[in-house]
Amino acid sequence: MSDDDARLVQRALAGHAGAADALLRAHAGTAYAVALAVTRNPHDAEDVVQDAMVLALERLAECRDPRKFGGWLVRIVRNRALNHRRYLGIRAAEPLDDAGHAASPDSPADDAERADLRDQLTEAMSGLTPGQREVLLMHDLEGWKHREIGDVLGMPEGTVRYHLFNARRAVRARLQALVREEE
Protein backbone atom coordinates (compact mmCIF):
# COMPACT_ATOMS: atom_id res chain seq x y z
CA MET A 1 0.00 0.00 0.00
CA SER A 2 2.71 2.49 0.99
CA ASP A 3 4.88 1.59 -1.99
CA ASP A 4 1.81 2.01 -4.18
CA ASP A 5 1.31 5.45 -2.68
CA ALA A 6 4.94 6.39 -3.36
CA ARG A 7 4.60 5.33 -6.99
CA LEU A 8 1.29 7.17 -7.39
CA VAL A 9 2.73 10.34 -5.86
CA GLN A 10 5.67 10.25 -8.27
CA ARG A 11 3.37 9.69 -11.24
CA ALA A 12 0.94 12.39 -10.13
CA LEU A 13 3.80 14.86 -9.84
CA ALA A 14 4.90 13.86 -13.33
CA GLY A 15 1.49 14.92 -14.61
CA HIS A 16 -0.47 11.67 -14.77
CA ALA A 17 -4.05 12.61 -13.92
CA GLY A 18 -4.96 8.96 -13.35
CA ALA A 19 -2.41 8.71 -10.55
CA ALA A 20 -3.92 11.67 -8.69
CA ASP A 21 -7.36 10.14 -9.13
CA ALA A 22 -6.14 6.79 -7.72
CA LEU A 23 -4.50 8.50 -4.74
CA LEU A 24 -7.71 10.32 -3.86
CA ARG A 25 -9.79 7.19 -4.34
CA ALA A 26 -7.52 5.19 -2.02
CA HIS A 27 -7.70 7.69 0.82
CA ALA A 28 -11.08 9.41 0.45
CA GLY A 29 -12.74 7.08 2.96
CA THR A 30 -10.25 7.69 5.74
CA ALA A 31 -10.12 11.40 5.04
CA TYR A 32 -13.90 11.59 5.29
CA ALA A 33 -14.00 9.49 8.47
CA VAL A 34 -11.49 11.77 10.21
CA ALA A 35 -13.30 14.91 9.05
CA LEU A 36 -16.62 13.46 10.20
CA ALA A 37 -15.18 12.57 13.60
CA VAL A 38 -14.07 16.16 14.11
CA THR A 39 -16.90 18.13 12.51
CA ARG A 40 -19.73 15.66 13.31
CA ASN A 41 -21.55 16.84 10.22
CA PRO A 42 -21.50 15.10 6.79
CA HIS A 43 -21.78 18.35 4.80
CA ASP A 44 -18.97 19.99 6.72
CA ALA A 45 -16.89 16.82 6.52
CA GLU A 46 -17.20 16.72 2.72
CA ASP A 47 -16.30 20.41 2.44
CA VAL A 48 -13.28 19.92 4.66
CA VAL A 49 -12.12 16.84 2.73
CA GLN A 50 -12.50 18.60 -0.60
CA ASP A 51 -10.44 21.61 0.54
CA ALA A 52 -7.84 19.40 2.19
CA MET A 53 -7.46 17.21 -0.89
CA VAL A 54 -7.04 20.21 -3.18
CA LEU A 55 -4.39 21.56 -0.84
CA ALA A 56 -2.65 18.17 -0.62
CA LEU A 57 -2.49 17.75 -4.39
CA GLU A 58 -1.17 21.26 -4.91
CA ARG A 59 1.47 20.74 -2.20
CA LEU A 60 2.24 17.18 -3.22
CA ALA A 61 5.91 18.06 -3.81
CA GLU A 62 6.14 18.90 -0.11
CA CYS A 63 5.14 15.40 0.99
CA ARG A 64 8.49 14.34 2.50
CA ASP A 65 7.80 10.61 2.54
CA PRO A 66 5.44 9.67 -0.33
CA ARG A 67 5.06 6.18 1.16
CA LYS A 68 3.23 7.85 4.03
CA PHE A 69 0.96 9.94 1.84
CA GLY A 70 -2.12 8.62 3.70
CA GLY A 71 -0.92 9.85 7.09
CA TRP A 72 0.17 13.17 5.60
CA LEU A 73 -3.26 13.67 4.03
CA VAL A 74 -5.04 12.74 7.26
CA ARG A 75 -3.02 15.35 9.15
CA ILE A 76 -4.02 18.01 6.62
CA VAL A 77 -7.68 16.94 6.85
CA ARG A 78 -7.56 16.93 10.62
CA ASN A 79 -6.03 20.41 10.84
CA ARG A 80 -8.59 21.83 8.43
CA ALA A 81 -11.43 20.08 10.26
CA LEU A 82 -10.28 21.48 13.60
CA ASN A 83 -10.03 24.98 12.11
CA HIS A 84 -13.46 24.53 10.56
CA ARG A 85 -14.94 23.45 13.88
CA ARG A 86 -13.36 26.39 15.69
CA TYR A 87 -14.63 28.73 12.98
CA LEU A 88 -18.17 27.42 13.07
CA GLY A 89 -18.26 27.08 16.84
CA ILE A 90 -21.82 26.37 17.84
CA ARG A 91 -22.91 24.93 14.53
CA ALA A 92 -20.25 22.21 14.66
CA ALA A 93 -21.56 21.10 18.05
CA GLU A 94 -24.93 20.25 16.59
CA PRO A 95 -25.68 16.58 15.98
CA LEU A 96 -24.94 15.00 12.62
CA ASP A 97 -27.27 16.16 9.90
CA ASP A 98 -29.12 13.24 8.31
CA ALA A 99 -29.85 15.22 5.14
CA GLY A 100 -26.21 14.82 4.13
CA HIS A 101 -26.71 11.65 2.13
CA ALA A 102 -30.28 12.23 1.00
CA ALA A 103 -29.69 12.24 -2.74
CA SER A 104 -28.70 8.57 -3.03
CA PRO A 105 -29.44 6.48 -6.12
CA ASP A 106 -30.49 3.55 -3.84
CA SER A 107 -34.15 2.60 -3.43
CA PRO A 108 -36.19 4.64 -0.93
CA ALA A 109 -36.47 1.59 1.37
CA ASP A 110 -32.69 1.11 1.42
CA ASP A 111 -32.24 4.80 1.99
CA ALA A 112 -34.64 4.80 4.92
CA GLU A 113 -33.01 1.79 6.55
CA ARG A 114 -29.55 3.20 6.06
CA ALA A 115 -30.62 6.58 7.40
CA ASP A 116 -32.12 4.87 10.45
CA LEU A 117 -28.90 2.98 11.16
CA ARG A 118 -26.87 6.11 10.59
CA ASP A 119 -29.02 8.06 13.03
CA GLN A 120 -28.63 5.38 15.69
CA LEU A 121 -24.85 5.26 15.27
CA THR A 122 -24.68 9.03 15.27
CA GLU A 123 -26.66 9.21 18.47
CA ALA A 124 -24.58 6.46 20.05
CA MET A 125 -21.32 8.22 19.14
CA SER A 126 -22.44 11.64 20.29
CA GLY A 127 -21.15 11.06 23.81
CA LEU A 128 -17.62 10.20 22.69
CA THR A 129 -14.71 12.61 22.77
CA PRO A 130 -13.32 13.76 19.40
CA GLY A 131 -10.25 11.57 19.98
CA GLN A 132 -12.39 8.51 20.67
CA ARG A 133 -14.47 9.17 17.54
CA GLU A 134 -11.35 9.52 15.38
CA VAL A 135 -9.84 6.29 16.69
CA LEU A 136 -13.11 4.37 16.40
CA LEU A 137 -13.85 5.53 12.84
CA MET A 138 -10.29 5.05 11.61
CA HIS A 139 -10.09 1.56 13.12
CA ASP A 140 -13.56 0.08 12.75
CA LEU A 141 -14.66 1.89 9.60
CA GLU A 142 -11.41 2.28 7.67
CA GLY A 143 -9.39 -0.63 9.04
CA TRP A 144 -6.31 1.28 10.17
CA LYS A 145 -4.00 -0.44 12.66
CA HIS A 146 -3.41 0.87 16.19
CA ARG A 147 0.18 1.85 15.40
CA GLU A 148 -0.78 3.68 12.20
CA ILE A 149 -3.51 5.61 14.02
CA GLY A 150 -1.11 6.51 16.81
CA ASP A 151 1.48 7.78 14.31
CA VAL A 152 -1.02 10.02 12.57
CA LEU A 153 -2.86 11.28 15.65
CA GLY A 154 0.32 11.69 17.69
CA MET A 155 -0.58 9.36 20.53
CA PRO A 156 1.01 6.16 21.90
CA GLU A 157 -0.36 2.85 20.67
CA GLY A 158 -1.58 2.08 24.19
CA THR A 159 -3.66 5.26 24.20
CA VAL A 160 -5.18 4.30 20.87
CA ARG A 161 -6.21 0.91 22.32
CA TYR A 162 -7.58 2.61 25.42
CA HIS A 163 -9.67 5.05 23.34
CA LEU A 164 -10.89 2.24 21.11
CA PHE A 165 -11.86 0.07 24.07
CA ASN A 166 -13.81 2.85 25.76
CA ALA A 167 -15.39 4.06 22.52
CA ARG A 168 -16.65 0.61 21.54
CA ARG A 169 -18.00 -0.07 25.00
CA ALA A 170 -19.78 3.30 25.17
CA VAL A 171 -21.26 3.04 21.67
CA ARG A 172 -22.43 -0.52 22.19
CA ALA A 173 -24.07 0.36 25.52
CA ARG A 174 -25.81 3.35 23.97
CA LEU A 175 -27.01 1.30 20.99
CA GLN A 176 -28.47 -1.31 23.32
CA ALA A 177 -30.21 1.42 25.30
CA LEU A 178 -31.67 2.86 22.08
CA VAL A 179 -33.01 -0.56 21.06
CA ARG A 180 -34.61 -1.01 24.49
CA GLU A 181 -36.19 2.43 24.22
CA GLU A 182 -37.70 1.52 20.84
CA GLU A 183 -39.13 -1.73 22.24
Add this chain to the structure above:
Amino acid sequence: MEPEPIDLSPLALPAHRRERLIGAVLARARVGVVQRTPLSELAGWARPTLAAAAVVAALSLGLLTRTGPAAAAEPLPLTVADALSIPGPASDWVAEDRPPTEEDLLAQWDEEMTDAR
Protein backbone atom coordinates in the same frame (compact mmCIF):
# COMPACT_ATOMS: atom_id res chain seq x y z
CA MET B 1 -10.15 -8.27 25.86
CA GLU B 2 -11.21 -5.59 23.38
CA PRO B 3 -14.94 -5.44 22.63
CA GLU B 4 -15.86 -6.65 19.13
CA PRO B 5 -15.59 -4.12 16.27
CA ILE B 6 -18.74 -2.15 15.50
CA ASP B 7 -20.20 -2.03 12.01
CA LEU B 8 -19.96 1.67 11.20
CA SER B 9 -20.52 1.28 7.45
CA PRO B 10 -23.75 3.38 7.49
CA LEU B 11 -21.53 6.35 8.39
CA ALA B 12 -19.21 5.85 5.40
CA LEU B 13 -19.25 8.26 2.50
CA PRO B 14 -21.67 6.78 -0.09
CA ALA B 15 -20.09 5.84 -3.42
CA HIS B 16 -21.96 8.41 -5.49
CA ARG B 17 -20.90 11.23 -3.17
CA ARG B 18 -17.33 9.94 -3.16
CA GLU B 19 -17.26 10.14 -6.96
CA ARG B 20 -18.63 13.67 -6.87
CA LEU B 21 -16.08 14.67 -4.24
CA ILE B 22 -13.12 13.29 -6.19
CA GLY B 23 -14.36 14.89 -9.38
CA ALA B 24 -14.64 18.26 -7.65
CA VAL B 25 -11.13 17.96 -6.21
CA LEU B 26 -9.57 17.03 -9.55
CA ALA B 27 -11.38 19.90 -11.23
CA ARG B 28 -10.06 22.41 -8.70
CA ALA B 29 -6.53 21.21 -7.93
CA ARG B 30 -3.40 21.91 -9.94
CA VAL B 31 -1.26 18.97 -8.92
CA GLY B 32 2.20 19.86 -7.64
CA VAL B 33 1.78 23.56 -8.35
CA VAL B 34 3.49 24.37 -5.04
CA GLN B 35 7.12 23.31 -5.35
CA ARG B 36 9.47 22.52 -2.52
CA THR B 37 11.58 25.63 -1.90
CA PRO B 38 14.36 26.45 0.57
CA LEU B 39 11.79 28.54 2.46
CA SER B 40 9.34 25.65 2.73
CA GLU B 41 12.22 23.42 3.86
CA LEU B 42 13.03 25.94 6.58
CA ALA B 43 9.36 26.10 7.54
CA GLY B 44 9.44 22.33 7.93
CA TRP B 45 12.27 22.71 10.41
CA ALA B 46 10.57 25.48 12.36
CA ARG B 47 8.68 23.17 14.66
CA PRO B 48 11.60 20.98 15.81
CA THR B 49 13.79 24.07 16.09
CA LEU B 50 11.25 25.80 18.32
CA ALA B 51 10.97 22.65 20.43
CA ALA B 52 14.75 22.55 20.83
CA ALA B 53 14.78 26.25 21.75
CA ALA B 54 12.11 25.61 24.38
CA VAL B 55 14.24 22.83 25.92
CA VAL B 56 17.30 25.10 26.00
CA ALA B 57 15.23 27.88 27.58
CA ALA B 58 13.90 25.50 30.22
CA LEU B 59 17.41 24.27 31.07
CA SER B 60 18.71 27.85 31.23
CA LEU B 61 15.89 28.85 33.55
CA GLY B 62 16.74 25.93 35.81
CA LEU B 63 20.40 27.00 35.98
CA LEU B 64 19.47 30.62 36.61
CA THR B 65 17.11 29.61 39.38
CA ARG B 66 19.87 27.58 41.03
CA THR B 67 22.64 30.18 40.77
CA GLY B 68 20.44 33.27 41.25
CA PRO B 69 20.12 33.36 45.09
CA ALA B 70 23.88 32.86 45.65
CA ALA B 71 24.69 35.80 43.43
CA ALA B 72 21.99 37.91 45.03
CA ALA B 73 23.22 37.19 48.57
CA GLU B 74 26.02 39.74 48.32
CA PRO B 75 24.59 43.14 47.33
CA LEU B 76 26.58 45.25 44.94
CA PRO B 77 28.31 48.37 46.37
CA LEU B 78 26.26 51.50 45.77
CA THR B 79 28.99 54.16 46.09
CA VAL B 80 32.75 54.49 45.71
CA ALA B 81 33.03 54.77 49.49
CA ASP B 82 31.09 51.50 49.91
CA ALA B 83 33.30 49.83 47.32
CA LEU B 84 36.49 50.99 49.14
CA SER B 85 34.99 50.03 52.52
CA ILE B 86 35.56 53.55 53.88
CA PRO B 87 33.89 53.88 57.32
CA GLY B 88 30.50 55.60 57.29
CA PRO B 89 31.49 58.82 59.19
CA ALA B 90 34.54 59.39 56.97
CA SER B 91 32.45 59.14 53.82
CA ASP B 92 30.01 61.64 55.40
CA TRP B 93 32.85 64.10 55.99
CA VAL B 94 33.96 63.69 52.38
CA ALA B 95 30.40 64.15 51.14
CA GLU B 96 29.99 67.29 53.30
CA ASP B 97 33.41 68.55 52.14
CA ARG B 98 34.69 69.37 55.64
CA PRO B 99 37.43 68.06 57.92
CA PRO B 100 36.36 66.11 61.00
CA THR B 101 36.06 68.10 64.22
CA GLU B 102 37.50 66.91 67.54
CA GLU B 103 33.99 65.88 68.61
CA ASP B 104 33.63 63.78 65.46
CA LEU B 105 36.95 62.02 66.13
CA LEU B 106 36.15 61.42 69.80
CA ALA B 107 32.66 60.13 68.93
CA GLN B 108 34.07 57.77 66.31
CA TRP B 109 36.80 56.56 68.68
CA ASP B 110 34.21 55.98 71.40
CA GLU B 111 31.97 54.06 69.01
CA GLU B 112 34.81 51.80 67.90
CA MET B 113 35.85 51.10 71.48
CA THR B 114 32.26 50.16 72.28
CA ASP B 115 32.13 47.82 69.28
CA ALA B 116 35.49 46.24 70.31
CA ARG B 117 34.09 45.33 73.72
